Structures are given as structure tokens and as C-alpha cells.
Amino acid sequence: MRTDRVPLLWLSGPTGVGKSSLGWEIFDRLGRGGVKAAFVDADQISLCHPEPEGGTHRVRARNLAALWPGFLREGMRCLVLAGFVDTPEEVREYTELLPGAAFTVCRLRVPSEELRERFLGRGWRPDLVEAAVAEAAAQEGSRYADLCVDTGGRTVAEAAQLVLGRLGAAFGTAAPAPGRVPVVQGGGVAAAGRARVPLLWFSGATASGKSTVGYEVFSRIHRSGVRAAYVDLRQIAALRPSSADEGRRLKARGLAALWAGYRADGAAYLVVSGEADSDETVRAYARLLPDLAPTVFRLHASPATLLERVLLRGRGGGPATPGDELRGLGRDALRTVAARAAREAAALDRAGAGDLRVDTDDRPPPELAAQVLSHLGLPTGT
Structure with a gap:
């Protein structure tokens, strides 16, 4: 892993496989271990509907890149991203906008029956379970990931240990302290005569x-x-360990950065x-x-x-x-x-x-x- 870039672990896989839960567990472990880590759930940075031209991945990649400088300013040394992706071309939409990140894409998988159980256990949209199983089967032939980890039969804590073990001890500690990072100023002054x-x-x-x-x-x-956009402030400023002041700065700058993109999309x-x-x-x-x-x-x-x-x-x-x-x-x-x-x-x-x-x-x-x-x-x- 190059040490001049910030490590970014991207957890992908089918709906219901546990990307967000596992991502948060890994993020939390890193933070408790003293590694200043950030966490982003890709679903939470693409809530602009009806969907803008260019699709979900364009919005997510742009918004991840918009949040990145704020995390760097607060001393982030690695980032955990949870979100579905399906092809190498989709992965490139993100990597091209974040040359300062060292991506490791990890595809999660579980056996079909366990995926069904996990999906139904969430109690949300049981009518989509078969579509999730079909999505998982299609991913078996994919070539977008750097590694694949089977988390079947494991608790979230056990799966986190497995993934971190596959990454190696250097993950989260290889990045140097970031240098000068531009301040995200938000959307700028409202144009004269433009409706707020x-x-x-x-x-x-x-x-x-x-x-x-x-x-x-x-x-x-x-x-x-x-067209409207939605932002849950708790979901755009996950950084540990961090102070209350750091959290407030991240929320404010993150909201301004996301809104600039949503505004450009016509929200x-x-x-x-x-x-x-x-x-x-x-x-x-x-x-x-x-x-x-x-x-x-x-x-x-x-x-x-x-x-x-x-x-x-x-x-x-x-x-x-x-x-x-x-x-x-x-x-x-x-x-x-x-x-x-x-x-x-x-x-x-x-x-x-x-x-x-x-x-x-x-x-x-x-x-x-x-x-x-x-x-x-x-x-x-x-």
C-alpha cells in the first residue's frame, strides 16, 4: 500500500449482506484503537430524488469527494465506506475523483439461505428478498473487488476481525498526517435575483x-x-476519536459541501x-x-x-x-x-x-x- 495516500476500505456486496453494520464495527474498532477513522454509508450521501442525470454512482462519488477535505482537515487517517457497486467502471467513478485515497474494495458474501434470513430479519420490504438473492448470485461472477470475504455464520464482531486480518496490520496507520487542506466554503454567495x-x-x-x-x-x-435532497447530519460526520467541536465543524462543512452538489443538480x-x-x-x-x-x-x-x-x-x-x-x-x-x-x-x-x-x-x-x-x-x- 502506498503511504502517500489515505487508506479507504470499501465494503460492497448485495442488499442485506451487512455492509453498514460491518463497516461501522470496523470503524468503531479502529477509533477505539486510537486510529482516527471516518465512516460513510453511501446510501446516506445520494438522497436526491427524482434521481439526477448521471445516476446514483455519479452523485455518491461526487459527494464522497466533497466530504473528503473536511475529514482530512480533522486528521482522518483512514475511511471506511459501505455501499453497493457492481462493475469496475462504477468503481472508477469514485477512484478518479479521489486520487488521494488508496482504495481497497472488499466484496462481502454469505450463503443464499443466510442472506434470506438476514434480509427478512431486518423487517423491511420482505418482497425484495428474492431480488437480493439474485443480486448476490450475479455478484459471484464479478471482477470489481480486490478481495472477497465470506462472513457466513459469523457475528459482526467476528466478521470485522476477519476483514481486518485480511487487510493486514498496516491498515489505518499507513497514511502520513495530512498537510494543508483547502477549506470547503459551501455554496458561496447567492446570485443576485436568484430565489432562495x-x-x-x-x-x-x-x-x-x-x-x-x-x-x-x-x-x-x-x-x-x-427534486429534493435529504441529509441526516449524524450520518455525514462519523469520525473517531473526535471532539464535540470537530463533530460540529464536520457537520456544518459537510452539509455545505453536499448542498453545493445537490443545488447544481437542481434540488x-x-x-x-x-x-x-x-x-x-x-x-x-x-x-x-x-x-x-x-x-x-x-x-x-x-x-x-x-x-x-x-x-x-x-x-x-x-x-x-x-x-x-x-x-x-x-x-x-x-x-x-x-x-x-x-x-x-x-x-x-x-x-x-x-x-x-x-x-x-x-x-x-x-x-x-x-x-x-x-x-x-x-x-x-x-
């Missing part, structure tokens, strides 16, 4: 429903035929889910996004609802996201998290944070999305 794009920002305490409601609103907008809305503990927080982001007009929706839930949702996430319920800190925690620890979330919600309420409070108790995401869109004067959709 609506930014719909969903904030609130832990388990208030930020990501779920934000994604539902994004889905309704793009299903109406209007007419940007939907964001993430922390907005004060109006000043939003203003700090807005300074990097001068062509956006923000509206902050503060989601609120009662202590009882927050506890119920936190316990559900602890049991593995709800949407699966890489690095969910609640999954697998004991009941006492989850109750502590829920109590902290309730205090956070109360503080946001006292401060009157956001432009509109949206109560989420006993209300499904489609109903909440309809309320938000109605407030904006937009069709509520389905």
Missing part, C-alpha cells in the same frame, strides 16, 4: 422523531415530482434532520448556506413517549441506522437516556426554539409530514 431554496430543518430531543419525520417529508416532496428543497439546540446553531449553519431559507420544525414528545421510543430502539426496533448508540443498551441505561431526552425537550420548549413546534405523541409520521407540508402551503401528498 427552502431548507426544512427537523430538530428536537433524542427520540423525538427527527429523522423519521424529516425523511417522510422528503419522500412526499420528491414523489410529487419536485428545489433541502430537508435536514439534526441538532438545533438554539436559533444561533441554525444561524451558524445558515452562514455557510446563503442560498437557503431555513424553517426549523422542532419536534416535541412527552417524557412517556420518549421513554417508549428509546426502549424500542434499544430492542432493535425502528429504522436501522449505522452506529445507533441506543441499540443493545441495558434497560437502566436506556431509562437514563430517556430522562436526559425529556430534560432536553423541556429546555428547548422553555427557550421557544425553532419556528414551529410539532407535537409527535401518538401521531404517525405520515400525519406529521402532512401537517408540516400544509404549514408550508405545499400539497400534503401520500
Whole structure:
């Protein structure tokens, strides 16, 4: 491996094989070992629909390259990428935009029956399981990867150990400390006379429903035929070990970098889910996004609802996201998290944070999305 480039481990394979879970485990292990590592889930950096011309890989490659300088500025020494790819030509779309990365593409595989079990165990779109199995069979003849690792019959921890063993001890430590890295300035000053794009920002305490409601609103907008982009701030700033200040810088610069590309693709809305503990927080982001007009929706839930949702996430319920800190925690620890979330919600309420409070108790995401869109004067959709 050349030591003048930053190592990038790319985990690929069919839907349901465990790319994101394994990627996060490897990232977490590296961070706990003192290696400053970053993690990116490719699905999370291509949420712009209807899909722009050029396809998903063009968007993902461009956005990965846009996030790269921010990670380097904070001292990243390696990056773990989880995302599907199918051909050498698709791989080149990424490598051509990141000459400073030393790519190792690892294809994951499991036996067909185990893939079925994993896919169905996720509880999401069981109607797609056979398509996933067929996709896995087609990948058996592929030639895009540098190595193939069979993770069948192994836990995530065991699979991580296997992959790291195949990479060798040098992975994550071979890159020199990065030199001067250009600052990502975002989209620049809004052009005179150019209409500002609506930014719909969903904030609130832990388990208030930020990501779920934000994604539902994004889905309704793009299903109406209007191009929109979605960014979950937690998913674009995974860097360990890191400080709170580093995390905030990564989120702000990353959002600005992603938006520049989405704006060029013609996105007419940007939907964001993430922390907005004060109006000043939003203003700090807005300074990097001068062509956006923000509206902050503060989601609120009662202590009882927050506890119920936190316990559900602890049991593995709800949407699966890489690095969910609640999954697998004991009941006492989850109750502590829920109590902290309730205090956070109360503080946001006292401060009157956001432009509109949206109560989420006993209300499904489609109903909440309809309320938000109605407030904006937009069709509520389905």
C-alpha cells in the first residue's frame, strides 16, 4: 500500500449482506484503537430524488469527494465506506475523483439461505428478498473487488476481525498526517435575483422523531415530482476519536459541501434532520448556506413517549441506522437516556426554539409530514 495516500476500505456486496453494520464495527474498532477513522454509508450521501442525470454512482462519488477535505482537515487517517457497486467502471467513478485515497474494495458474501434470513430479519420490504438473492448470485461472477470475504455464520464482531486480518496490520496507520487542506466554503454567495431554496430543518430531543419525520417529508416532496435532497447530519460526520467541536465543524462543512452538489443538480428543497439546540446553531449553519431559507420544525414528545421510543430502539426496533448508540443498551441505561431526552425537550420548549413546534405523541409520521407540508402551503401528498 502506498503511504502517500489515505487508506479507504470499501465494503460492497448485495442488499442485506451487512455492509453498514460491518463497516461501522470496523470503524468503531479502529477509533477505539486510537486510529482516527471516518465512516460513510453511501446510501446516506445520494438522497436526491427524482434521481439526477448521471445516476446514483455519479452523485455518491461526487459527494464522497466533497466530504473528503473536511475529514482530512480533522486528521482522518483512514475511511471506511459501505455501499453497493457492481462493475469496475462504477468503481472508477469514485477512484478518479479521489486520487488521494488508496482504495481497497472488499466484496462481502454469505450463503443464499443466510442472506434470506438476514434480509427478512431486518423487517423491511420482505418482497425484495428474492431480488437480493439474485443480486448476490450475479455478484459471484464479478471482477470489481480486490478481495472477497465470506462472513457466513459469523457475528459482526467476528466478521470485522476477519476483514481486518485480511487487510493486514498496516491498515489505518499507513497514511502520513495530512498537510494543508483547502477549506470547503459551501455554496458561496447567492446570485443576485436568484430565489432562495427552502431548507426544512427537523430538530428536537433524542427520540423525538427527527429523522423519521424529516425523511417522510422528503419522500412526499420528491414523489410529487419536485427534486429534493435529504441529509441526516449524524450520518455525514462519523469520525473517531473526535471532539464535540470537530463533530460540529464536520457537520456544518459537510452539509455545505453536499448542498453545493445537490443545488447544481437542481434540488428545489433541502430537508435536514439534526441538532438545533438554539436559533444561533441554525444561524451558524445558515452562514455557510446563503442560498437557503431555513424553517426549523422542532419536534416535541412527552417524557412517556420518549421513554417508549428509546426502549424500542434499544430492542432493535425502528429504522436501522449505522452506529445507533441506543441499540443493545441495558434497560437502566436506556431509562437514563430517556430522562436526559425529556430534560432536553423541556429546555428547548422553555427557550421557544425553532419556528414551529410539532407535537409527535401518538401521531404517525405520515400525519406529521402532512401537517408540516400544509404549514408550508405545499400539497400534503401520500
